[in-house]
Amino acid sequence: MEKRVYIQDVATRDGFQIESTFVPTEDKIALIDRLSTSGLAKIEVTSFTSPKAIPNLRDAEDVMRGIRRVPGVEYTVLVPNVKGCERALGCGVDEINLVMSASDTHGLANLRMTPDASLEQFKTIIAATQGTDVFINASLSTTFGCPFEGVVPEDRVYQLIQRLIDIGVQGVTLCDTTGMADPAQVARISTGALSRWPDTVFTAHFHNTRGMGLANAVAALHAGIDRFDASLGGLGGCPYAPGASGNICTEDLVHMFQRMGLETGVDLDALLDASGLLPALIGHDVPSAILKAGKSDRRYPKPKWMTEVAG
Amino acid sequence: MEKRVYIQDVATRDGFQIESTFVPTEDKIALIDRLSTSGLAKIEVTSFTSPKAIPNLRDAEDVMRGIRRVPGVEYTVLVPNVKGCERALGCGVDEINLVMSASDTHGLANLRMTPDASLEQFKTIIAATQGTDVFINASLSTTFGCPFEGVVPEDRVYQLIQRLIDIGVQGVTLCDTTGMADPAQVARISTGALSRWPDTVFTAHFHNTRGMGLANAVAALHAGIDRFDASLGGLGGCPYAPGASGNICTEDLVHMFQRMGLETGVDLDALLDASGLLPALIGHDVPSAILKAGKSDRRYPKPKWMTEVAG
Numbered sequence: 001m002e003k004r005v006y007i008q009d010v011a012t013r014d015g016f017q018i019e020s021t022f023v024p025t026e027d028k029i030a031l032i033d034r035l036s037t038s039g040l041a042k043i044e045v046t047s048f049t050s051p052k053a054i055p056n057l058r059d060a061e062d063v064m065r066g067i068r069r070v071p072g073v074e075y076t077v078l079v080p081n082v083k084g085c086e087r088a089l090g091c092g093v094d095e096i097n098l099v100m101s102a103s104d105t106h107g108l109a110n111l112r113m114t115p116d117a118s119l120e121q122f123k124t125i126i127a128a129t130q131g132t133d134v135f136i137n138a139s140l141s142t143t144f145g146c147p148f149e150g151v152v153p154e155d156r157v158y159q160l161i162q163r164l165i166d167i168g169v170q171g172v173t174l175c176d177t178t179g180m181a182d183p184a185q186v187a188r189i190s191t192g193a194l195s196r197w198p199d200t201v202f203t204a205h206f207h208n209t210r211g212m213g214l215a216n217a218v219a220a221l222h223a224g225i226d227r228f229d230a231s232l233g234g235l236g237g238c239p240y241a242p243g244a245s246g247n248i249c250t251e252d253l254v255h256m257f258q259r260m261g262l263e264t265g266v267d268l269d270a271l272l273d274a275s276g277l278l279p280a281l282i283g284h285d286v287p288s289a290i291l292k293a294g295k296s297d298r299r300y301p302k303p304k305w306m307t308e309v310a311g
Numbered sequence: 312m313e314k315r316v317y318i319q320d321v322a323t324r325d326g327f328q329i330e331s332t333f334v335p336t337e338d339k340i341a342l343i344d345r346l347s348t349s350g351l352a353k354i355e356v357t358s359f360t361s362p363k364a365i366p367n368l369r370d371a372e373d374v375m376r377g378i379r380r381v382p383g384v385e386y387t388v389l390v391p392n393v394k395g396c397e398r399a400l401g402c403g404v405d406e407i408n409l410v411m412s413a414s415d416t417h418g419l420a421n422l423r424m425t426p427d428a429s430l431e432q433f434k435t436i437i438a439a440t441q442g443t444d445v446f447i448n449a450s451l452s453t454t455f456g457c458p459f460e461g462v463v464p465e466d467r468v469y470q471l472i473q474r475l476i477d478i479g480v481q482g483v484t485l486c487d488t489t490g491m492a493d494p495a496q497v498a499r500i501s502t503g504a505l506s507r508w509p510d511t512v513f514t515a516h517f518h519n520t521r522g523m524g525l526a527n528a529v530a531a532l533h534a535g536i537d538r539f540d541a542s543l544g545g546l547g548g549c550p551y552a553p554g555a556s557g558n559i560c561t562e563d564l565v566h567m568f569q570r571m572g573l574e575t576g577v578d579l580d581a582l583l584d585a586s587g588l589l590p591a592l593i594g595h596d597v598p599s600a601i602l603k604a605g606k607s608d609r610r611y612p613k614p615k616w617m618t619e620v621a622g
Contacts, residue, residue, distance in 0.1 A: 109614050147611045180607040182570035183529050208522075210607060211563040211600035215526040218494050252522040259493035289522035296491040296521060300458045303420050 002263040006041035006227045008203065009250050011278075012063075013044040013078055015235025017054050019282045025059040027281055029066040034274040035232065036067065039266040040250075042074040044097065044229075048084035064091040076137065080111070085125045088134075095135040098122050098169070102157050103146035106177070110141065119163055126168045137171035138164045139205065143189065145180030147238070154189060161193060161200075171201035173229060176216065178238045179209020183219035190223035205229035206248045207236065208287070213248035214256055221257075228253060232271070233278040233286030249288045251275050259296055268295065313574040317352035317538045319514065320561050322589075323374075324355040324389055326546025328365050330593045336370040338592055340377040345585040346543065347378065350577040351561075353385040355408065355540075359395035375402040387448065391422070396436045399445075406446040409433050409480070413468055414457035417488070421452065430474055437479045448482035449475045450516065454500065456491030458549070465500060472504060472511075482512035484540060487527065489549045490520020494530035501534035516540040517559045518547065519598070524559035525567055532573075539564060543582070544589040544597030560599045562586050570607055579606070 012032055016023055023031075028046075035043055045067065051058035060077070069075060076095035079085045088096055100118030101107035107114050113121065126136055142149075143157050161172055174189065186204070193202055204220040204227070206213045217228055230253045236246030254266045268290075278286050301307075323343055327334055334342075339357075346354055356378065362369035371388070380386060387406035390396045399407055411429030412418035418425050424432065437447055453460075454468050472483055485500065497515070504513055515531040515538070517524045528539055541564045547557030565577045579601075589597050612618075 105613060105617075109617060145607060147609075148613055150608060150610060179604065182567055182607070184571040209600065209604045210566065211519075211525055211560065212567050214522055215529045215567065218526045218529065249522065255521065256493055256523050256526065260495035289520065293490065293520045296456060296493070297461060298458075299461060302416060302459055306416075306420060 002261060004226065004263045004265070005221065005257055007250060007254055007257075007264055007266055008042035008044065008227060008229050009035055009040050009232055010044040010205075010229050010247060011232035011235045011250070013047050013057070014229075014247055015231045015233070016282075017047060017056050018237055019056060019235075021283050022056050023281050025062050025066065028059070028063050031274060031277065031281070032063070032067045034270065036070040036073050038270040038274065039264070040073060041227070041265065042076055042095070044076050044078065045093075047078035047080075048087045049078065049080050061087060061091060064088075064093065074135070076135075079125060081121060082124050082128045085128045089129065089132060093134060095137055095171075096125070096129065097173070098125060098136070098138040099141060100138065100160075101141040101146070102152045102160055103142045103149045105148035106142045106146045109148065115160055119160075119167065122164070122169070123167050135171065136169050137173060137201075137203070138169045139173040139175050140164070141175045141177040143174045144176040144185055145178070147178045147180070154192065157189065158192060158196060161197065165197060165200060171203065172197075173203040173205045175205040176207055179207035179213070181206060181216050182212055183215045186216045186219040187223050190220045190225050194224045201227065203227040203229055207238065207246060208234065208248050209238070214252065217248060217253055217256070221262075230254075233275045233288045233291065235278065235282070235286060246287065249286075249290075251288055251290045255290045255295055313572060315537065315574045315576070316532065316568055318561060318565055318568075318575055318577055319353035319355065319538060319540050320346055320351050320543055321355040321516075321540050321558060322543035322546045322561070324358050324368070325540075325558055326542045326544070327593075328358060328367050329548055330367060330546075332594050333367050334592050336373050336377065339370070339374050342585060342588065342592070343374070343378045345581065345588075347381040347384050349581040349585065350575070351384060352538070352576065353387055353406070355387050355389065356404075358389035358391075359398045360389065360391050372398060372402060375399075375404065385446070387446075390436060392432060393435050393439050396439045400440065400443060404445060406448055406482075407436070407440065408484070409436060409447070409449040410452060411449065411471075412452040412457070412488075413463045413471055414453045414460045416459035417453045417457045420459065426471055430471075430478065433475070433480070434478050446482065447480050448484060448512075448514075449480045450484040450486050451475070452486045452488040454485045455487040455496055456489070458489045458491070465503065468500065469503060469507060472508065476508060476511060482514065483508075484514040484516045486516040487518055490518035490524070492517065492527050493523055494526045497527045497530040498534050501531045501536050505535045512538065514538040514540055518549065518557060519545065519559050520549070525563065528559060528564055528567070532568075541565075544586045544599045544602065546589065546593070546597060557598065560597075560601075562599055562601045566601045566606055
């Protein structure tokens with residue numbers, strides 16, 4: 001039997017939040033509805049942050065309530081605090097995604113909170129989910145390095161994961177927030193996490209900032225990770241690494257895994273159709289390689305001189 | 312001890328040949344002289360083809376005779392026929408690189424020769440090297456797939472390698488000419504080749520057309536390949552896959568391998584300085600990720616509000 005991998009799209013959250021244009025609510029809903037029927041395992045729909053902090057996602061409720069939810073697909077949202085959690089629960093999300101940094105400086109810069117403060121905040125959020133069956137995921141930013149501090153000690157990463165699990169987190173996303181990870185490091189940390197916490201659901205989240213995104217995904221796969229965040233079209237990025245490319249591209253990841261003989265559950269053509277809509281929605285080209293080059297099984301016409309009949 | 316890998320740059324041949332502008336001879340020489348002192352193992356300097364076929368490389372002799380050769384660096388050139396071989400030998404090259412396709416249609420389209428015809432031609436070229444100690448390398452295009460025919464049977468690849476070795480070829484480059492390879496296939500074919508011919512020098516040659524270039528390099532590395540072609544800035548491409556990106560980028564590959572703890576022998580900063588000259592030489596931006604994003608150890612300044620003293 002083929003090995004099964006689970007692909008989770010974050011474009012409408014991680015991608016749209018940093019675009020210079022607001023994508024209209026009905027366009028967001030239409031795009032997510034397409035993604036819902038393409039075979040993805042999970043969709044990070046939006047973020048229940050303050051509309052002032054992230055104006056692009058100020059329509060979180062309308063989007064979450066407007067989409068057509070497909071059974072079997074998990075719908076997750078980013079939740080920064082108790083208020084956001086209550087808004088998310090009000091929309092009946094399947095999962096809330098808490099975000100913290102592994103490094104103090106990135107935590108302060110991105111969230112205005114140290115990891116310690118984030119963990120305290122998470123306790124209050126998790127308390128607010130009591131009595132629901134919502135799944136609690138936490139994304140650990142800068143797991144593979146901090147753009148301000150550099151290397152984050154692996155022991156510190158493992159200590160933070162332990163503390164997350166201790167307060168009731170069920171899934172942990174290992175995030176290479178600014179594309180600093182390399183395949184050897186990914187293999188080491190993925191193996192370390194999976195062997196320490198076999199009952200926790202781990203997700204790998206890579207950026208392609210330095211061209212290593214898909215190489216890191218393969219390294220995580222070989223270490224035993226089977227859940228991957230990726231972003232349609234390769235949207236996303238990081239405010240602290242201007243000009244750098246964004247999250248690994250969902251269709252590029254699915255294409256590679258399918259070529260490797262893995263079962264993704266995804267209809268790649270449907271995904272490419274959806275990705276093809278992005279440039280019109282956001283007003284610029286996207287980094288997707290497969291959208292430009294076509295799939296590996298694409299056939300090119302022979303040069304004309306080879307097919308011309310000698311006259 | 313760290314594992315040693317050997318990085319071979321092909322930008323001045325594989326890259327420059329398809330650019331729309333002719334890079335002046337003295338600029339080619341200056342660029343190669345920089346590459347020679349950066350710690351690369353091999354440089355594919357130019358191609359001794361007909362000036363009519365590849366006008367951009369019409370200065371092959373002048374370039375090959377003009378460069379400052381650094382001891383320890385191998386200088387190789389592409390040679391399509393006996394005449395090209397004699398011109399190359401006249402310049403005292405260390406290696407000649409013969410090119411053939413694994414598939415009939417690509418061979419006819421690209422070289423106007425089937426693999427059988429190429430092998431016959433190679434015999435005459437190799438005969439012309441008798442009495443010299445020039446190294447004979449052969450690049451096997453479309454090893455991982457043909458843009459016209461699709462999958463190339465692996466048995467066919469192995470048969471062609473055997474026939475190359477039988478006629479005196481000492482090194483074989485496994486080429487993913489149009490970026491169709493995936494990491495699982497690369498692992499399989501690399502292992503297959505290394506186990507069958509342990510005394511042959513194998514090189515892996517990947518394109519990043521579908522984003523898998525560095526993932527494929529890691530797959531080849533893990534299979535035991537230690538020589539890699541790459542192109543400064545990520546120049547190169549394929550006339551049959553318009554718009555697609557080119558060879559894997561030398562500085563991106565070196566950066567990844569160094570981060571993984573491998574010994575490359577390369578001064579990455581020198582390589583980045585050289586790559587930074589390319590846009591002015593060829594008149595457009597290059598795909599290099601590290602040139603844009605900086606190395607993983609790059610540190611960003613903290614946001615201003617974090618460093619401002621409360622007044």
